[in-house]
Amino acid sequence: MAGSITDQTTRRAVIGGAAAVGAGAVLAACGAGSDSGSTSDPTDAGSTGGDTGGSxxxxxxxxxxxxxxxxxxFPNQKVVVTQPAEGEFKAFSAVCTHxxxxxxxxxxxxxxxxxxxxRYSAEDGSVKKGPAPAPLAPKKVTVxxxxxxxG
Structure with a gap:
């Protein structure tokens, strides 16, 4: 019998299960410490010959x-370095606070x-656009x- 209660329950279970799997994949992509979702290639994102280990x-x-x-x-070190003005270098955690x-x-x-x-300010790490709840933490760099x- 097409459209029976058993058929409808099974369809609901399949659709609900698929939605749960999809939601789980999205949450996993945004999990703490995940590089997922980042479209930049680490070699394009600042890895240089001086990209050593981050200590x-x-x-x-x-x-x-x-x-x-x-x-x-610098994804391996989880640091972003900016130069807001000539000769002025700033560094922040590269981990989004969201x-x-x-x-x-x-x-x-x-x-x-x-x-x-x-979105964050390259000058001071402050939030320019959410959903980030807090600024990027400053890191110490010297020239x-x-x-x-x-460090």
Whole structure:
């Protein structure tokens, strides 16, 4: 008998199960520490010959690698370095404060997370557009000669 209660219950169970699986996949992509959702290639996001391991005292990049008014993301170290003005280097955690995705790009004066559209200031890490609830945490970098050093 087409359209029986058994057929309808089975359809509901299948549709409900598929929706739950889809929702689980979306949540997993946004989980803490996940690189999922990031469309940037780590080699395009700032990995350089100086991209060493991220411990304090390691050179992240050469100063010439960070464009004025832009920046680079170092996903292995979970750091983003910006140069808001000539010779002024800033660094922040590259972990979005919304769901823990690694930010994807630095465009003009904005650090962008592609997971849910959060945007941060490249100048001070403050939230420019949510859903991020808090700014990116500042990180300490110093310039030693022509190298930018973490810590």
């Amino acid at each position: 304090a005292g390691d050179a992240l990049a050469k100063t010439s690698d960070i464009p004025v008014g832009g920046g680079k993301i 769901q823990g995705c690694i930010v994807a790009a630095v465009v003009k004066d904005t650090i962008e997370c592609n997971c849910h559209g959060s 030693e000669g022509t190298e930018i050093v973490l």
